[in-house]
Amino acid sequence: MIQYPTFPSSSSRRGRGLPFNGLAAALAILCFLIGVGLQIATHQIGFVIVGAMVGALILLSLKMCNSWQRALVLRAGKIQGLRGPGLFLIIPFVDQISEVVDQRIRTVPVHTRQTLTRDTTPVDVDAVVFWMVHDPLRAITELDDYEGSVSMVALTTLREVVSSSDLAVLLEDRRRIDDELRDLIEVKTREWGVTVQAVEIRDVQLPDNLQDAMSRQAQAERERAARVTLASAERQVAVELAAAAKTYEASPIALQILQINRVFEMNKNRGTTILMPTTMADAMGNATAFAAAVQAAAQTDRDTTAE
Numbered sequence: 001m002i003q004y005p006t007f008p009s010s011s012s013r014r015g016r017g018l019p020f021n022g023l024a025a026a027l028a029i030l031c032f033l034i035g036v037g038l039q040i041a042t043h044q045i046g047f048v049i050v051g052a053m054v055g056a057l058i059l060l061s062l063k064m065c066n067s068w069q070r071a072l073v074l075r076a077g078k079i080q081g082l083r084g085p086g087l088f089l090i091i092p093f094v095d096q097i098s099e100v101v102d103q104r105i106r107t108v109p110v111h112t113r114q115t116l117t118r119d120t121t122p123v124d125v126d127a128v129v130f131w132m133v134h135d136p137l138r139a140i141t142e143l144d145d146y147e148g149s150v151s152m153v154a155l156t157t158l159r160e161v162v163s164s165s166d167l168a169v170l171l172e173d174r175r176r177i178d179d180e181l182r183d184l185i186e187v188k189t190r191e192w193g194v195t196v197q198a199v200e201i202r203d204v205q206l207p208d209n210l211q212d213a214m215s216r217q218a219q220a221e222r223e224r225a226a227r228v229t230l231a232s233a234e235r236q237v238a239v240e241l242a243a244a245a246k247t248y249e250a251s252p253i254a255l256q257i258l259q260i261n262r263v264f265e266m267n268k269n270r271g272t273t274i275l276m277p278t279t280m281a282d283a284m285g286n287a288t289a290f291a292a293a294v295q296a297a298a299q300t301d302r303d304t305t306a307e
Helices: 022-042 046-061 136-144 146-163 166-174 172-194 210-252 252-267 278-305
Strands: 062-065 071-076 078-083 086-089 094-102 108-114 120-135 194-205
Touching: 022 046, 022 062, 046 062, 062 071, 071 136, 078 136, 094 136, 108 146, 120 146, 120 172, 136 172, 146 172, 146 194, 166 172, 166 194, 172 194, 172 210, 210 252
Parallel strands: none
Antiparallel strands: 062 086, 071 078, 071 094, 108 120, 120 194
C-alpha cells in the first residue's frame, strides 16, 4: 500500500502572528504612569482610569510588522488592504488583523513512495521545493490554506513527472527534471500569488533487487572493459615481440648476449647454481668471446686515437 507523506503543519506558521510591539507597550505604561502621577498630585482617581484606558487603546491600535511580514486588515469583514512592514494603526474593535503572511523563501519537502516510472520501475523520490509568496492578498483571499496547497501541488506534479520519465533520465539528468518540475509547479501556483524559486531532487531510491541487478551489470561492464584492455595490451606486446624476433633472427650473437643477460639477472641476487646444456653453454661462450673481442677492439681504437 502506498504511504502518502505528511507535510509540515501550516497552522504553526499561521499562528505566529505579529511580533511583540515594545513601543506600544512602553507608551501604554507611560500613559498609565502619567495618570498615576496626576492622581497623586490632584487626589482624583479619574486620572488613573483615563491613563489606563489610553494605554489600552494604544495597545489595541498600534501594531507592528517585521520587514518580511504583511498583515491583512479587515474592517467589518471587508478587506482594507495590507499593512506593514513597520508600525501601523487600526481601529480597535472595528478593524481585525485576519492573517499575517511571511514573504521569506520557504522550503517544503516532498516524498513519493513506490511511484512507477515510464519503464515500470518502482522508485522512491525525495525532493525539496523552494517557494515564496509574492502577492499576499491573492494568497490569502483565493486559498484557504496556501501552504498546504503548494505542498499538494508539488506532490502531484512530482508523481506526474516521475511517471512520465524513464529511470535512466531520473538518475542521469536530474537538472532537467528539476527545471521541468519548477516550471510545472509555478504554472499552477502563479495564480495564487506564489512563486516557485527552485525544485531540487535530493535522492532517488531503487528497490534492493534492482540495485543488485544494476550492480552486477556494472561489474560485468567493468570486467568486459578490463578484458578488452588486456587483450589490446597483449596484441601490442605480440607486435613488439615479432619485431624483436626479426632483429634477433638477423643477429644471432645479439640473441646469445640477451640470454647471458637474462641468466645474470636471474642469478645476481640469489646465489644459486644454474645447470644448462653444453650446446647452450658453448653458444654463450662464443657470445662472450665475441663481446670481449669487440670490447678489446674498441679499446685499441681508443688507444690509437690517444697516441
